[in-house]
Amino acid sequence: MTMPIILPRQEAPVAAIATPVGVGALAVLRISGEGVFDIAQKVFRKKNNPNFRFTASKGFRAHFGTVHDSEGLIDEVVALVFRSPNSFTMEDMVEFTCHGGPVVVQHILKVLLDEGCRLAEPGEFTRRAFLNGRIDLLQAEAIGEMIHARTESAFRTAVTQMQGTLSLRLDAMRELLLRSCALLELELDFSEEDVEFQSRTQLQEELAGLQEELHRLVDSYQHGRLLKEGVATVIAGLPNAGKSTLLNVLLGEERSIVSHMPGTTRDYIEECFLYEKTMFRLTDTAGLREGGEEVEHEGIRRSFKKISEADLLVYLLDISLESYLDEVPLIRDLLERNSNARMIVAANKIDLATGSEERLQKLRAATGCEVCALSAAKGEGLEALKRLMSTMVEGLDKLHEASVLVTSLRHYEALRNASDALANAQELITRQAETELIAFELRSALDYVGEITGKVVSEEIVNLIFEQFCIGK
Ligand SMILES: Nc1nc2c(ncn2[C@@H]2O[C@H](COP(=O)(O)OP(=O)(O)OP(=O)(O)O)[C@@H](O)[C@H]2O)c(=O)[nH]1
Ligand SMILES: [Mg+2]
CATH class of the missing domain: 1.20.120.430 (tRNA modification GTPase MnmE domain 2)
Structure with a gap:
């Protein structure tokens, strides 16, 4: 006994531009759903074949021709035919590849809408693939x-x-x-x-x-999560340590406002930065200090929240200050707030410090952390810091070697x-x-x-x- 083939349900026809907005060599528009072959028929003329019918075409066939509206020719295109159930959505589908100018693409889209398609919602093609059972939700998300x-x-x-x-x-x-x-x-x-x-x-x-x-x-x-979102890396420290300067040099752009006034950064600023194969999600935070007014207070509360969620903390301090060792208790406190995080102490403004080697030694001894010297403003020691950041999280990766990952x-x-x-x-x-x-x-x-x-x-x-x-x- 042969089993009857159950074809998926075809929903109302939808159309969308499948390629990014802008100028390109080519662009793709796709239509999917009940009756798309009739719609395609109305707008497309196959070269040297007036008798061509989409309904009679085999699946996975490409046809060269032109797209027209009531006023005449719009563009030369290739129409690719997919027959249900052998398509991405499992419905009947046609993909038009046309020239990649935004005006051309919009024009073709308008004709398809005029002829009976509805504009697809975000993810609607994938959603149909899911509802028709071609992929599960996990695969759709992937x-x-x-x-x-x-x-x-x-x-x-x-x-x-x-x-x-x-x-x-x-x-x-x-x-x-x-x-x-x-x-x-x-x-x-x-x-x-x-x-x-x-x-x-x-x-x-x-x-x-x-x-x-x-x-x-x-x-x-x-x-x-690290793979997908990047390593949550928080730059923390006292006001004026140079945190925003560091964020900017790492990103290679003036993202965060830098000024000699302490308390410049209020709300945190987040940007991604790729070093070798690791992506870091960098957060510049408000400098930690007592006092200040209300807005700064709120900023500092947010700094602490970010610190508690970080995978990697870069504690930045001004090594040229005589009081640099006074910050050790704060560094310890941050480590206590987030015992999962790895910590790098970056001694900034090395260009202003005298006897810096001895200072670095003392800092290492007092904190027990990895310490590196830096001049964010002059771009010195940056490579060493990036390398250190990268080695610190390599450890994180190794803890979770698994073939199947939940992201x-x-x-x-x-x-x-x-x-x-x-x-x-x-x-x-x-x-x-x-x-x-x-x-x-x-x-x-x-x-x-x-x-x-x-x-x-x-x-x-x-x-x-x-x-x-x-x-x-
Ligand atoms: N000499 C020197 N000055 C630096 C260095 N890094 C930053 N500065 C200066 O230090 C001042 C403060 O820099 P910011 O980057 O705004 O400091 P911040 O830590 O973000 O400060 P807040 O946002 O107030 O917490 C600015 O005038 C910077 O130009 C450095 O390596 N050397
Ligand atoms: Mg700042």
Whole structure:
């Protein structure tokens, strides 16, 4: 018996420009949904073939011709045909490759809209691919991450996720949980007879295995987040130490205001900076000091918040001041506030200091930290600082070597919730609690895992995810 082929549902036709705005050699417009072949037919004329019909074309065929509106020819284009279900959205699709001028592209888009397409919403093509089951939510998000990746490693991680490695692991987990749940629920149906379909020892063993895997994934988030967002690097110190000057020289642009007045920086300023293969998310903060007025107070409160969330702290001090050692207690205090962070003490304004080598020694001894000498204003010692920053976080990477990485906060939270539910279940089994309670916890673990790939997911979450895409994706 042959199985009937179930074609995906085709939604109303949408159109979008798929390439970036601006001038380029070529640009691509795509249309997808019910009736797009008829729409394409109205605007396109194939070269030397007046009888050409999109509805009769095979999939994956490119046709050369022209696009017209009521007033005449707009551009020469190549129309690429995709037949449902063999397209990105699994619907019928046509992609027009035209010349890359913004006016041409807008013109063609307008004709497509006039002929019955609606302008696609951000991420609508990917959303259709998800709703038609071609990709799961995790893979859809990976496509977004791949487009936005700023480093090679972030890109690689996204590609792995897009290929579905993490999805497969999560599906396997779900299956195990589902089976245990089903067995427990079966016991509930036979509750009068007091049978155990699933031995509790075996169940414990299975859950322990799952828990181990969940912990591994949860732990990988630290590394995954670093890859995606960059190493959270906070430049902290007293007012006037030269923090904003340092941020500017690292970025190579005048991003933050520099002045000889202490208390110049009020709100924090964040910018990314790539050194070799590592991306640092640099934050310039308000100088830490007592007193000051209200706005500066708020700035300092924010500085402390940023410090507590940092992966790497660069404490900047003015080594030319006689009082430089007075800052040691503050450095210790910062380390206490964030024991996870690595710390570099950068001795700035080395150009003004005398006997600096001895000062650096004393600083090293008093803080126990890596110390480097710097003149942010003159650009001296910058290479050494960057190298030190890079070595300090290399350690961070090594802690979390894993083949599959969790890079999104949404996934991280769902995995943690799943792990908590599983821990509850494990404890209930140990206490020989009622089957019903155990089954409840397993169900909720199951739901959390399903949330990640989109097996169990609210429309709200789906909307939130696809809104972050650009139009045409
Ligand atoms: N001689 C010398 N002056 C520097 C150096 N780095 C910064 N300065 C000067 O120090 C002053 C303060 O620099 P900023 O970068 O604004 O200091 P800041 O730490 O951001 O100060 P706040 O925002 O007030 O906390 C400016 O006049 C800078 O030109 C340096 O390496 N050598
Ligand atoms: Mg500043």
